Amino acid sequence: MTKFMNQKNEIINKLRGSGLRPTKQRILIAKNLFDNNKTFHFTVETLNRKINKSGNEKISLATIYNTVEAFTNAGYLKEILTSKNKSYYDTNIKSHHHFYDEGSKELTDINYNQIKLSKVPIPPKGKKIKNLEVVIRIQK
Amino acid sequence: MTKFMNQKNEIINKLRGSGLRPTKQRILIAKNLFDNNKTFHFTVETLNRKINKSGNEKISLATIYNTVEAFTNAGYLKEILTSKNKSYYDTNIKSHHHFYDEGSKELTDINYNQIKLSKVPIPPKGKKIKNLEVVIRIQK
DNA sequence: TATCTAGTTTATAATAATTCTAAACTAGAA
DNA sequence: TTCTAGTTTAGAATTATTATAAACTAGATA
Numbered sequence: 144m145t146k147f148m149n150q151k152n153e154i155i156n157k158l159r160g161s162g163l164r165p166t167k168q169r170i171l172i173a174k175n176l177f178d179n180n181k182t183f184h185f186t187v188e189t190l191n192r193k194i195n196k197s198g199n200e201k202i203s204l205a206t207i208y209n210t211v212e213a214f215t216n217a218g219y220l221k222e223i224l225t226s227k228n229k230s231y232y233d234t235n236i237k238s239h240h241h242f243y244d245e246g247s248k249e250l251t252d253i254n255y256n257q258i259k260l261s262k263v264p265i266p267p268k269g270k271k272i273k274n275l276e277v278v279i280r281i282q283k
Numbered sequence: 284m285t286k287f288m289n290q291k292n293e294i295i296n297k298l299r300g301s302g303l304r305p306t307k308q309r310i311l312i313a314k315n316l317f318d319n320n321k322t323f324h325f326t327v328e329t330l331n332r333k334i335n336k337s338g339n340e341k342i343s344l345a346t347i348y349n350t351v352e353a354f355t356n357a358g359y360l361k362e363i364l365t366s367k368n369k370s371y372y373d374t375n376i377k378s379h380h381h382f383y384d385e386g387s388k389e390l391t392d393i394n395y396n397q398i399k400l401s402k403v404p405i406p407p408k409g410k411k412i413k414n415l416e417v418v419i420r421i422q423k
Numbered sequence: 424t425a426t427c428t429a430g431t432t433t434a435t436a437a438t439a440a441t442t443c444t445a446a447a448c449t450a451g452a453a
Numbered sequence: 454t455t456c457t458a459g460t461t462t463a464g465a466a467t468t469a470t471t472a473t474a475a476a477c478t479a480g481a482t483a
Contacts, residue, residue, distance in 0.1 A: 202432085206433070224364040242407065257404040260399065273420045278418065279403075279415050280415070281413060282411065304451085326440095343463070345464095
């Protein structure tokens with residue numbers, strides 16, 4: 144009970160902190176994304192299914208799109224690099240890496256400390272490195 | 284003259300070697316992709332524009348799609364990992380890395396020896412590493 | 424507490440990238 | 454030269470995403 148209250152307040156503060164008005168839609172979406180201890184990958188389609196089944200109140204697809212974009216801009220989500228023509232998101236925003244299985248087209252996280260780089264290039268003039276990701280393509 | 288003949292024959296052999304019948308469309312597309320010394324990035328849209336302007340005979344968009352897919356499957360092209368919802372291809376099929384500029388959304392090649400890894404994870408059981416790519420996101 | 428308004432949500436239309444379809448064409452074997 | 458499996462093509466269909474504009478609401482203000 145108190146636990147749930149705290150969790151909701153945390154979400155509300157998080158949203159306010161990024162200038163996002165804490166609407167009931169955004170709170171519900173945030174619960175679905177950040178509620179659990181586990182991070183995961185999703186697409187707008189899978190998130191929409193997850194939210195719009197379970198006894199939940201319905202949220203329109205347009206709002207799911209808008210909210211995922213807003214959360215990404217706020218830094219709560221990270222868009223994943225793939226070779227598909229659909230957007231994939233990761234609730235794990237820490238620097239980390241991926242295995243990309245070309246057979247199943249599945250992405251799996253690789254922990255940050257599982258990969259070490261001993262040489263990194265200098266970025267082009269006027270630019271700085273924001274993030275570095277390694278994708279390891281695997282197959283049978 | 285002879286030079287051009289050789290080049291065309293090379294392309295024909297390359298196609299035959301992958302079980303692709305050397306049609307005039309495939310040969311023309313291959314010339315546009317593999318003709319020069321430089322490798323480059325492209326989308327179906329940019330390739331289509333390149334081919335269907337210059338006095339060339341016209342090739343249908345569907346054929347460009349089919350051919351790019353066939354060339355990718357044959358290993359002549361590599362699909363680039365991005366966070367866009369459009370396919371990007373690279374005529375450089377050697378292992379190499381990219382800068383991804385989040386502002387301009389431009390990809391630039393990083394030479395293979397500009398990056399060194401000192402630790403790489405073991406792939407999941409039954410799988411082996413096919414390729415490893417580093418994407419460095421840069422910004423102002 | 425009631426009012427007001429900028430920000431938000433929504434259904435739906437529009438757009439963009441890609442894939443499908445099935446009829447016409449062609450490389451090259453026989 | 455004939456034949457046919459493989460290929461090309463225009464256009465329709467599909468899929469993911471973005472735009473539109475009317476209705477709704479959080480929360481500041483009176």
